[in-house]
Amino acid sequence: MDPTAAERCFNETFVAPHWLPGGEAFWYRRQMSKGKYRFIYVDVQGKSTRPAFDHDALAVALAEHVPEQTKIDPEALPFSWIELEDSHIRFRFKQQIWRFEPIKGLSKCSEAFRQGNPTLMRRQEPSAHTASSRPVMVTFINNARSHLRLSYVDHKGTVRPYDSISQGKTHFEKTYSGVCLRLEDGVSRQLRGVYRVPDKVHDTVIVDEVDVDEYLGKEGENTTGALLVDGDVAQAQEHQDDGSIAQLSEEDTSSAPHISVRDQRLWLLDEQGVESQLMEANTSEESYWNDKMIFLCPNKAFAVAWYFQQGTTTTEYWIKSYPQTQSHPKLLKGERRLAGDNPRIDQPRLFSLALKREIEVADKDLFSNHYQLSHLGWAENGSEYRFLYHGRGHKTFQILGITCAGLVRVLYEESSDTFIDIASKLYYNLLSNSNKLILASERDGYNHLYLLDLEQGKIENQITKGEWNVHMVEHIDEESNQIWVSTYGFFKHEDPYHRHLVQANLYDTECKALTEGDGTHLWSWPPGEARQYFVDSWSRVDLPPQTVVRSLDGTMQLKVEGTSTEELRQQGWTPPERFHCLGRDGETLIYGIITKPAHSNPQRRYPVLEDIYAGPQDFSTPKSFQDAVDSNCDWREEDYVIVRIDGMGTNWRSKKFHDICYQNLNDAGFPDRIIWITRAAESREWMDISRVGIIGSSAGGQYAASALLHFGHFYKVAVADSGSHDNSLAGIEWTEQWLGHPVNESYAQQSNVTHAAKLPDSAKLMLIAGGLDHSVTHFSTMRFVQQLNKANKVYELVFLPDSGHSCGRCGYGLKRAKLFLKTNL
Template sequence: MKRYQRFFELTIILLWLSTESKAQMASFAPYQPSKQEMLANYRRAQLMDSLTKNKVYKNTLKTCWQKGGNAFWYCNTVKDNVREYWLVDVQKGQKRNAFDAEKLASGLSAQLGKSLDARRLLLDSLCFDKNNQFLSFKAEKSYFQCNLNDYTCTKIESLPKDETVYPSFLHSWERWNSFATDSISPDKKWVAFIKNNNILIQPTSGGQNIQFTNDGSTSKPYGAIAWSPDSKYIVAYRISPVKDSLVYYIRTDVPNTTRGQLNSQPYKQPGDPFTTFEMFAYRLDTQKAIKIDCPVLDFFEAPKLNWRKNDERYYLFEKVDRGHQRFRIFEVDSFTGQTKTILDEKTNTFMYENRLFTHYLPETNEIVRTSEKDGWRHLYLKSTLKDTEQQITKGNWVVRTIDSIDVKKREIWFSASGMNPEEDPYYIHYYRIGLDGKNLLELTPQKGNHNLSYSPDKRFYIDAYSEVHVPTKFELKRTSDGKKLMTLEQADASDYLATGIRLPEPFHTKGRDGQTDIWGIICRPSKFDSTLKYPVIEQIYAGPQDSFVPKSFMGRYSEMQSMAELGFIVVQIDGMGTANRSKAFHDVCWKNLADAGFPDRIKWIRALAQKYPYVDITRVGLFGTSAGGQNALGGLLFHPEFYKAGVAACGCHDNRVDKQWWNEQWMGYPVGKHYEEQSNVVNAGKLQGNLLLIVGETDTNVPPESTYRVINSLIKAGKTFDFLPIPNMGHSDGGPYGRIRKRDFFVKYLLGIDPPQRNTNELLTDK
């Protein structure tokens, strides 16, 4: 009897499990809308774009500081376009209404002879006197002064001038400053110029020319003259110029013409030669030329010269070797022409030029610079007189920018990310540290992505911070110790969220190595049913020059969210090979742009589906523009088992066809077999999924031929695809029409629904 009872119990359990399994399968059925539902999705996406406009209040704050730096005003635009004007006393940490809006509107109306709405006054350039008795401002394209005792307004000719002199502060600089000099010597006694390809100088008071060179020619002219600060030397170059080859495009629809117009532009591609520079110094006292004992400068332009203070026969200049694997700083003795190598750094992969910051401190004969030689981008202090270098910052985090250096206090101000292990490692925070690497002070300890703006004298700063799903907060702080003085504003997103929109959600999981966190965001439809499985669309841009997933609260209806409204899960991810993480993380892109972080991206989306069963990884598409266009097609070609549909706009599909400066930075020099092996043009025959190619015919960034070469390869391989060329459009995702076609493409190939018949205005006529 027990045996039959056990059999009965097992039968019941199996039936229950079978029923439960069917229920689970039913609960996660693929989202497959009807045609009518799909049209409703389109209408809702369009309606949400309208409903969400201007629904987030106080998400930006522009401070206008008053004379003396102890007060500032700002204006909020809130619900119904009402404007609030606030005056902040930074010493007291208090704010108040800048004026009585009703009284000011009345006084200004009397002056203008027309009625003004006190709730929506449009004022600019507010300036208070030191006792806050008079207010000057700009309104209606004129200037006025208002007596705040009785609110009588008087028209004035101009606003009061602020005579306060503040010290200048640096803001994130790049090493490659353009070469620039004045033709007139610093002592104003001489003018230098080029005549018949040779160097001459002439007294500014008039008189006989002095010709320093006579062997200049059209093929080897002299140029790029720079004076020493003491006016005793000229530095110039014998130049071997290279004329860049042309790329072409045709404007097919030029107004008032019946023929297409052929256009061209000089365009340097990987492997193309560079103009070279031989450095010389010329002494005015002896009129003697000195050949500088340094390598020919064969990459980029003539460098900026950094002269030693109080001993101006010496100067420093920088040289990076082509291929981006060696960086040097030379010191030149203009008197002898001899050079000394101050710094020589090499790498087996690449140095990222745009993040290789150097700042010269002539007062102390030092250089503050960044380097990734310990595996992370950090600050270093290099002596130019001694063979010593000290690391200023250390740790498994990244210096993002340098704001300023206080030579007297021996302090440096910078931003960084990744120092707080419990946060998204891309969140930017701001810091101050001594040049000796001591006394690190975090100016922005609160969790979030920060953006600082300082008072003109830098005694105070406004800290704005947020996350993609957390609205912005604005705080006034004191620079000396980072102390918070007051909260100025908190963005109000209540009306925005009341529309039903869903904020993006951050998500992270381990990458291909099983150790490194990969971060991204996910957008869902506002009408979202968690019992259904939704197709995934990835917005991709894997350019190694930066990271691209948004980190701050946007407060607007993004394209990702708008596409999600049609019935998709839309994601964006920063995979390995992009910037702002460790050197090893970045190095994945080296000679390997086709990788595009795909192993991390695919793993991330699979992990997302593990967490959220409504993510359908059997229907995954991707889209991108420029390098993202290259990535979008690359996903289809190199990972067809995962990506089923892609839209590639103005892609740099072959790195040999695209611009030199970008591609050699990551793919290296000389151009090798790996360029060809990773080309979308060469690999086009591997296409299995559905593809839409978009290109603007007047693209001057990535030559349109890059896309057309892919098309030719696809045709030769017998592949089917969609193509949208757009007349007279430059480097773009296709503009409004291209974005419409992109959405229709994914609706057709990922949802299996015919998109709206736009020729018959189906979206307008169908109910």
């Protein structure tokens, strides 16, 4: 396979549209070759594409204003963002805004200009994730020249790096309104922007090249949070904001009656202008959130104020061996909620403004043992206040209402013997001016949308139905009662992990696919309410991106980009092979891909190397062309057959398929994986399944080691990088979702630490851990090591003192992993 041809093909066909006002045209940057770009204008109504301007003429004109350059390459213009209007464009260069038009040529411009995505800001603030925060799906499109570093800014302002987005890649992030995310250039660490998640269902962020100093301000300027210094997570000063989301509550705060929080007391300003105290906190560990978490009923006779008690956290430590700020090692300290810790206890409390006192709420036990409570709001007639209850252990979900008399009623209830997946499937949306709520649920075995009548406390309609899943809600039009959703498995003849856009109706179960083409789809809508057209791009691991523009009913308007598989084959590219077969139950198809060595010889037999993740929150096998190009890029020149598989226990198939993981993480779909690899090898003589190795990072690191402990008859060699070998050391949000609460024997049974003595004497195991891993601390690996030592087992340990998470995927860690596999596999 020629991976260079595949990478070049993706870059040359990747379309990140920048819609113009009205939603009838857009521009994008087309890569001509490495480092070479042209701006393309797409006229949807006219069904045509053309250069957005005369690149050659602009290059000549611009060179006259740059004394140090005699010539500017028209395909390497020194800007990446334009504003296009009629026949002219504007752009920013050398701290100046310029205007270029065909007849008048180039001139300086004083018109206002906003470079980059307006959703990005320079001010870094602590995240504000509260009970009023909504689940939001954010699509990040990296149109910059390098990969992006994605960090979470916590409620104290501490920056916590946790993911990266490859150049040209689309990344889906399930998060909550009020969360603050920081985007940095993955190479230079320059700030690309700070993003505050809005209070909406879905948002798209396109990250382009921007002049950081001009557009966002110099690094660290005007920020209230922490910055990365010397690789440490620098602590911000304690922020005055207690973590509330910056949004208006349901009252008009400019008029009486008005309720506010001051000095841990709740104060009422009545209509006569008299202020009185309603309630005070009992201890320093208790408090009302703040004014934004106080909600007046429509007639302003009652109010609900959210009250909380701090939960418990566990202190974690790391040692930085070579800090730049001192000559001796530095102790770093952090707090995190682990499995078994107590989450913050929230409580909506009811007050009568006429009586100026609290109304005692009966049946508080209905929502006392919770993992999370979420605000919904008052009924239209003010008869009750509503909120969502997620039970501790994730087996119970309810919508509750508190009447003005303090009585609690259950408006909706759902339970599971295993788990209710709020980690990836929680979605709810209250329709405006109504008592109706759209809710996602797996109650029929697949993730679908339901319309609830909260007044009657019943399901009014199942909006979507079938043996497929709603992934996320894209848009709701309440006037037409239509809803647009992203789906998995909509077409039975396709790979069930292919993503398609589907239109549904609120009051029936009729659904229509708006995208077509055998592949996984990505689409882009114009901003605002202009939704006549959308850009649809789709691909597969064996099909380069194809991009068209469609009208709102799915009709194709014009083709924008696309390269055939045959064109790439002629350049020496051999695509990964898609393969599926029946799994352990003899009924369910298991899907994966097979990638041959770059310079494979049909006369040779190659060892099989499985790259595993298997985290139950998602699936991990690449489905798009770019994911396949990125996948295993470090192993292309090695002599292994690389396989990626999604066995039972992973996400986005049926609920039954997913439930396999519950309190059963050791399984990791291995029975299905072994069958899949065996069946694939039956018709591929070049796959030598007497030599099967496995590699993985994070949860994949846990499972790579687990493969030797529990399935050592099949897997012979494993590299376990940054493995969560002991999930009792993992965050509460991940561990309790899949292992439940309270912490019981299942935690120990699903830990590699417990089973260390089962490592076969013939097995070859390498463990890699980073001393500054804030995602999965290296102590998880060290506990495993301790038990391996007690059992007199032989293994290799690579400890990288000042490295972070997944350090075995790059640099020295990757070098050691490759050497280990070459020696043993």
